[in-house]
Amino acid sequence: MTTPRRILLTGWFSFLDGEATAGDVLALARTEEVLGRAGLAYDVVWSPxxxxxxxxxxGVRAERYSHLVFVCGPLHGPQIEELHRRFAHCVRVAVGTSVPDPAAPAVTGFxxxxxxxxxxxxxxxDLAARAPAAPARPVAGVILTHGQHxxxxxxxxxxxxxxxTRWMAGKDCARLELETRLDTRDWRLCATPAQLAAVLSRLDVVVTxxxxxxxxxxxxxTPALAVDPVEGGAKVTAQALACGWPALLSADEAxxxxxxxxxxxxxxAGREAARRTRDRFAGDGVQDAVDGLLPALDGRQSTAYG
Incomplete structure (x- = not known):
C-alpha cells in the first residue's frame, strides 16, 4: 500500500439515509485517535x-484523497459498492466492521x-470499547404534560x-423522557412508585x-427545574412554595x-438543596393535608378549607 496523502473516513454515518449510532461515532473517535497520533491527515464525511x-x-472532491477508510458497521449493500466505484483510485480499507457475506461486492471491493x-x-x-473517554454529561429526566384542560x-x-424541549435539544446532556403515569401492561412505563423512584434517584436533574x-x-x-404551565400560576407554583423550592419559572419566564x-x-447548589429537602420530607417536620383527615372525619371541622 502507498503512504497516505490524505484519508477520507466514512461509515454508515456518512450516507444520506444511513444512521449515526453512538457505537459508530465512538468507533470513529477511536480511528481518529490512531490516525492523529500517527500524524496522518484525514477528513470525516457525515450525513447531512x-x-x-x-x-x-x-461535496467531496474524490481526487483529494489517496485512501478511504470505512469505519464500523456491516459491509453490505449498494451504498458501499458505490463508494468503491467513486473512489476506485483510492486504497480502500474497512476497519472494525462485520462481514455477513465475504463474497459480497461491498466486501471484496476493499x-x-x-x-x-x-x-x-x-x-x-469493537472499536467503541477503546474510544477516548469524554467528560461525563448530566442526565436529565424530562416530565411534561399536555393535559390539565x-x-x-x-x-x-x-x-x-x-x-x-427546544431548549433541551441544545443542551449537552443525556435526556430521559419520563412519565409519572403508572402502567402494569406497558413495559415502557413504571408499574410502581418505587420503580419510578429508582430512576429519579439516579438522575442529575429533573425538568418538569x-x-x-x-x-x-x-x-x-434530585433537583427539579420546575415550570408552571398555567398563566398566573397554579398547583406547580403552590407546591414549590409549600416545599420551599426556589427553582421555579412561570409560563412567561420559561x-x-x-x-x-x-x-x-x-x-x-441545587444538589445539596434537593438532598436537604429529601431529608426534610422523611422527617417529622413537614405537615400535609392528611394530618387534618381524622378530625375532619370526626365532624369537627365546618369549613371547606383549612
Whole structure:
C-alpha cells in the first residue's frame, strides 16, 4: 500500500439515509485517535441529516484523497459498492466492521478488511470499547404534560413544552423522557412508585411542568427545574412554595435565559438543596393535608378549607 496523502473516513454515518449510532461515532473517535497520533491527515464525511454543516459525500472532491477508510458497521449493500466505484483510485480499507457475506461486492471491493467479526475469523473487540473517554454529561429526566384542560384559557402547556424541549435539544446532556403515569401492561412505563423512584434517584436533574414531577424528584433527592404551565400560576407554583423550592419559572419566564439560570443552579447548589429537602420530607417536620383527615372525619371541622 502507498503512504497516505490524505484519508477520507466514512461509515454508515456518512450516507444520506444511513444512521449515526453512538457505537459508530465512538468507533470513529477511536480511528481518529490512531490516525492523529500517527500524524496522518484525514477528513470525516457525515450525513447531512445528522450534521448539516459538516463535509458531505456530495461535496467531496474524490481526487483529494489517496485512501478511504470505512469505519464500523456491516459491509453490505449498494451504498458501499458505490463508494468503491467513486473512489476506485483510492486504497480502500474497512476497519472494525462485520462481514455477513465475504463474497459480497461491498466486501471484496476493499483492499483490506480489518473485521471485528467474519466467518472463520476470531472476533476482535469493537472499536467503541477503546474510544477516548469524554467528560461525563448530566442526565436529565424530562416530565411534561399536555393535559390539565381543567385550567381552560389559562393553559400554556403546549407553549411551555415546546420552549422547554427546544431548549433541551441544545443542551449537552443525556435526556430521559419520563412519565409519572403508572402502567402494569406497558413495559415502557413504571408499574410502581418505587420503580419510578429508582430512576429519579439516579438522575442529575429533573425538568418538569408537573406537580408530581417536582415532588417526586425532591423526594428522591434530585433537583427539579420546575415550570408552571398555567398563566398566573397554579398547583406547580403552590407546591414549590409549600416545599420551599426556589427553582421555579412561570409560563412567561420559561425562555432560554430563565431555564439556563436554574439549570446551572440545579447542577450546583441545587444538589445539596434537593438532598436537604429529601431529608426534610422523611422527617417529622413537614405537615400535609392528611394530618387534618381524622378530625375532619370526626365532624369537627365546618369549613371547606383549612
Amino acid at each position: 441529516g445528522f450534521r448539516p454543516r459538516a463535509l458531505h459525500l456530495e 483492499h483490506r478488511v480489518l473485521a471485528r467479526d467474519a466467518p472463520g475469523v476470531t472476533p476482535t473487540t 381543567e385550567y381552560g384559557p389559562r393553559r400554556r402547556h403546549d407553549r411551555v413544552a415546546e420552549q422547554v 411542568d408537573r406537580l408530581h414531577g417536582l415532588v417526586l424528584a425532591l423526594r428522591a433527592g 425562555g432560554p435565559e430563565g431555564l439556563e439560570r436554574w439549570w446551572g443552579w440545579c447542577l450546583g
